[in-house]
Amino acid sequence: MSKLWGGRFTKKTDQLVEEYTASIMFDKELAEEDIQGSLAHVSMLGKQGILPQEDVEKIKEGLHRTLQRIRRGEIEFSVADEDIHMNIEKTLIEDIGPVGGKLHTGRSRNDQVATDMHLYLRKRVVEFVDLLQKLQSALIGQAKRNLDTIVPGYTHLQRAQPILFAHHLMAYVSMFGRDIERLQDSYKRINTLPLGAGALAGTTFPIDRHYVAQQLGFERIYENSLDAVSDRDFILEFLSAASIIMMHLSRLSEELVLWSSTEFRFIELDDAFCTGSSIMPQKKNPDVPELVRGKTGRVYGHLMGLLTVLKSLPLAYNKDMQEDKEGMFDTVRTLQGALQLFAPMIETMKVNKERMRQAVNQDFSNATDIADFLVGKGMPFRQAHEVIGKTVLYCIQHNKYLLDLTLDEFKQFSELFDDRIYSVLQPERVVDARNVYGGTARTQVADAIGRAEKELEQT
Numbered sequence: 001m002s003k004l005w006g007g008r009f010t011k012k013t014d015q016l017v018e019e020y021t022a023s024i025m026f027d028k029e030l031a032e033e034d035i036q037g038s039l040a041h042v043s044m045l046g047k048q049g050i051l052p053q054e055d056v057e058k059i060k061e062g063l064h065r066t067l068q069r070i071r072r073g074e075i076e077f078s079v080a081d082e083d084i085h086m087n088i089e090k091t092l093i094e095d096i097g098p099v100g101g102k103l104h105t106g107r108s109r110n111d112q113v114a115t116d117m118h119l120y121l122r123k124r125v126v127e128f129v130d131l132l133q134k135l136q137s138a139l140i141g142q143a144k145r146n147l148d149t150i151v152p153g154y155t156h157l158q159r160a161q162p163i164l165f166a167h168h169l170m171a172y173v174s175m176f177g178r179d180i181e182r183l184q185d186s187y188k189r190i191n192t193l194p195l196g197a198g199a200l201a202g203t204t205f206p207i208d209r210h211y212v213a214q215q216l217g218f219e220r221i222y223e224n225s226l227d228a229v230s231d232r233d234f235i236l237e238f239l240s241a242a243s244i245i246m247m248h249l250s251r252l253s254e255e256l257v258l259w260s261s262t263e264f265r266f267i268e269l270d271d272a273f274c275t276g277s278s279i280m281p282q283k284k285n286p287d288v289p290e291l292v293r294g295k296t297g298r299v300y301g302h303l304m305g306l307l308t309v310l311k312s313l314p315l316a317y318n319k320d321m322q323e324d325k326e327g328m329f330d331t332v333r334t335l336q337g338a339l340q341l342f343a344p345m346i347e348t349m350k351v352n353k354e355r356m357r358q359a360v361n362q363d364f365s366n367a368t369d370i371a372d373f374l375v376g377k378g379m380p381f382r383q384a385h386e387v388i389g390k391t392v393l394y395c396i397q398h399n400k401y402l403l404d405l406t407l408d409e410f411k412q413f414s415e416l417f418d419d420r421i422y423s424v425l426q427p428e429r430v431v432d433a434r435n436v437y438g439g440t441a442r443t444q445v446a447d448a449i450g451r452a453e454k455e456l457e458q459t
């Protein structure tokens with residue numbers, strides 16, 4: 001059979017043009033969605049009396065058969081048939097005869113492909129919410145096991161104030177929580193039906209778009225036919241949500257890489273998530289977080305790529321828009337890979353509590369608390385800051401930490417010091433003193449874990 005659109009042409013398509021313009025190599029991924037959309041469309045054509053019921057049944061049977069054959073890998077798609085839509089239609093016609101040619105009544109590939117993309121992303125968003133929740137659970141699990149683990153908290157990658165390791169992990173639970181919200185919000189717009197827009201202007205057939213929407217579970221239908229076929233905002237929204245998720249994963253990745261270095265030794269990733277070196281026998285490399293960090297770049301690239309494809313594009317459909325697919329599929333695969341690995345990697349990560357504690361003991365991250373102590377005695381904060389700054393300098397010059405100083409040494413800097421400072425300076429006290437909502441005090445973190453668990457249960 002020749003081209004489905006061959007009527008107007010007197011010459012064969014150039015072989016290179018055929019290959020250049022085809023999308024079947026990648027859009028075959030939309031096969032299930034394409035058939036799902038066609039089934040709803042043809043049901044509607046029957047209900048509206050646009051096609052006789054007998055034809056509708058034949059087409060439906062043919063579509064189901066085609067789906068089974070595709071699933072079994074029996075159909076060889078052809079570049080000559082350009083894309084998944086035409087490949088499926090051609091297979092259908094070969095199977096059931098000319099009546100298959102009635103399927104495309106009142107429809108264009110422009111509203112068809114947009115519908116397929118909506119159906120495809122709708123499924124993916126649900127899967128990603130689930131994967132993110134699994135990662136949240138893994139982080140919460142580690143947080144619960146580390147409610148007594150104190151670790152230096154950093155700003156500028158310099159030790160700042162001690163915090164619970166659980167508090168640090170729970171920061172990521174919040175970040176992935178926002179990612180879930182972003183995906184759920186984008187779902188509203190993904191869940192809008194373009195079908196019925198025709199090529200751009202609607203169709204002369206008395207179709208029922210609401211019925212199709214209902215069949216496919218779409219909450220809304222596009223208001224404007226031009227917009228319906230030229231909108232790719234929903235893909236951009238997905239790519240930007242995906243970019244932010246990857247950015248979050250890359251920050252966690254970077255911390256895992258740092259923490260597992262010999263310099264930190266805060267954590268050890270399970271052997272199952274690391275690889276060795278072909279030359280250095282001692283090496284255990286954190287390849288998974290490194291690669292996630294690296295792959296963040298390609299997801300950003302896909303977002304910028306599609307934004308640029310769509311920039312200045314006149315309404316309505318343009319062939320440029322076929323470029324919306326590869327980046328989206330690659331983003332889905334990249335994100336799936338990263339999220340699937342992260343949950344078990346976090347779950348099995350060993351936390352070196354002693355080493356973290358040692359790091360806390362050997363730093364000045366309790367300096368703010370001793371300044372606060374002087375403030376409690378009536379000294380203005382700015383003056384207390386200065387006094388403690390000098391005390392810390394003295395410590396550095398004498399190779400000591402604050403807890404090593406005698407009371408007499410403290411008193412050189414202020415007469416307000418008394419022996420209560422030794423308990424004020426204990427890391428547990430320092431942590432528990434930050435007893436504000438969202439702070440690192442043990443009770444606050446335990447509450448935060450409780451709230452996060454409750455939220456996970458509710459969804």
Ligand code: ARG
Binds near residue numbers: 023027113323
């Ligand atoms: N393969 C095309 C795409 O992905 C399908 C829509 C083609 N429509 C058209 N009028 N050429 O965008």
